[in-house]
Amino acid sequence: MEKLGRKVAILGSGPAGLQAADYLSSRGIEVHVYDRLPEIGGMMMFxxxxxxxxxKRLIQRRIELEKRGVVFNxxxxxxxxxxxxEGDELASRVVSFRELVDKYDALLICTGAWRSRMLGIEGEDSSGVYPALEYIFKIRLRELGYVSQEPDVGDRVVVVGAGRTAVDVVEELCLRSKKVILVYRRKLSESRAYRELSELVRKYNIELYEERNPTKIVTSRGKVTGIEVGKVVRVGDRFQIDEKDRIIIECDSVIEAIGEExxxxxxxxxxxxxxxxxxxxxIKVDENFRTRNPKIYAAGDVVLGPSSIGQAVGTGLKAAKSIELYLREKL
Ligand SMILES: Cc1cc2nc3c(=O)[nH]c(=O)nc-3n(C[C@H](O)[C@H](O)[C@H](O)COP(=O)(O)OP(=O)(O)OC[C@H]3O[C@@H](n4cnc5c(N)ncnc54)[C@H](O)[C@@H]3O)c2cc1C
Structure with missing residues (x-):
């Protein structure tokens, strides 16, 4: 294959970064992928x-890309x-962004959405409160052999939220025979994950609190003992708590699954x-997935917000095609 004599750094080896690495390397461009985690795949792996x-598919993919010359750092x-x-503790080294900008002909940022949104309520820093991504990530780390234990969430667990991550959290908890209590600020039927969640609610006898929002984590000696939830009153687009209708749900831990950033x-x-x-x-990009800096592009969840493997792959491919055009114009 004809080599173009140009080097691209891809930040992140999730579906967006891998698709871009695949395309660019097939066009004779040297590709170096950087990821803070010890294996490729991003959310697909972790x-x-x-x-x-x-x-296994991801391991196979890595072998194929390496054969084509892609370097994984x-x-x-x-x-x-x-x-x-989430997961920064697994990185063994930090490299400055500037160093890569200076070293490569183009950069593609595909670093995803790795921070859980939090409610911002009293008691949230207590032991027994988990961001959903941390809980899921640690389960995967245990399965992959990077840690020996999963988080100890006790027997009664409150899950806040009703999106896709909440579905996965509830499923993992049910598989471990935990008593799950689901709290959602709307009616469950309004959730995008209604079908999956209603099935889980039925199958595992999950306690459901609809149109309720947490107002406080209840603790004893710094450890969660319950969660206070208020009735939600909707005023136009806004959600307000009915001060007269607050209840406390006893639990051993709280997992906040209200989205990722x-x-x-x-x-x-x-x-x-x-x-x-x-x-x-x-990261804001134009229709070519380019930032205002002509040599820096971005794709996947870091541009779209939490999306899907398919969308990440699609944007990664489009960004890679734009990078190829840019590099060829400069020849
Ligand atoms: C619990 C959960 C379940 C999901 N289930 C599905 C599903 O069933 N089907 C589906 O289509 N989608 C699912 N998704 C969504 C899907 O995983 C994401 O939309 C997709 O992985 C985004 O791809 P990405 O390449 O943009 O980022 P990611 O897959 O998040 O990859 C980003 C990579 O960048 C690395 N990184 C981040 N910051 C840095 C840095 N500063 N330096 C170096 N490396 C960095 C990360 O370690 C990671 O490997 C799920 C998401 C979650 C959270």
Whole structure:
């Protein structure tokens, strides 16, 4: 295959980054992928269960890409500024974003959405409160052999939220015979995951609190003993709590599954120095998946917000095609 003599760094080896690596390497472009985790695949390896995405396929994919010359730099977090996200503790080294910008002809940022949104209520820093992504991630780490134990959540667990991550959390808890109590601020029938959740509620006898929102984590000696939830009153688009209708649900732990946020490798201040715009956490790109910096592109959840494997793959491919055009124009 004809070599183009150009080098691209891809930040993140999830579906967006892998698709881009696949395309660019097939076009004679040298590709170096950086990921802070010890294996490739992103959420496909470290969040989604084996029964939905078999890990063997990812190992095979890595071998195929390496045969084509793609270099995987694993265990390396690329960062500049104040940016922390779930799983950073597995990185053995940090490389500065600037170093890569100087070293490569183009950069593609595919760092996903690795921070759980939190409710921001009293008691949230107590022992026994888990962001959903942390809980799921640690289960996968145990399955993959990186840690010996899963989080000890006790027997009665409150799950807050009713999206896709909540479905996975509830499923994992039920598989471990936990008593699950689901709290959602709307009616369950309004949730996008209604079909899956209503099936789980029926199958596992899950206690359901609809149109209720947490107002406080109840604790004793810094450990969760319950959660206070208020009745939700909707005023137009806003959700308000009926002060007169609050109840306490006893539990051993609380898992907050109210969504994930995009996690760029740089904070807004650093981004502006590189002519990159970050809007509500997402990297802003044009129709070619290019930032305002001509050599820096972005794709996947870090651009879209939490999406899907298919959408991440689609945007990764489009970004890779734009990068190829850019590099060929510069020849
Ligand atoms: C619990 C859960 C279940 C899901 N189930 C499904 C499903 O069944 N089907 C489906 O289609 N979608 C599912 N999704 C969504 C899907 O996994 C994501 O939309 C998709 O993986 C996004 O791909 P991505 O390439 O943008 O990012 P990711 O897959 O998140 O990959 C990003 C990669 O970047 C790395 N990274 C992050 N920051 C840095 C940094 N600073 N330096 C170096 N590396 C970094 C991360 O370690 C990670 O490997 C699920 C998501 C979750 C949370």
């Amino acid at each position: 969040a989604i269960p084996e029964r939905r995405v078999p890990k 694993l265990g390396i977090k690329v960062q500049e500024g104040n940016v922390k996200c 995009p996690t760029p490798p740089i904070d807004e201040k650093v981004a502006s120095m590189f002519n990159i715009d970050i809007d509500r956490g997402r």
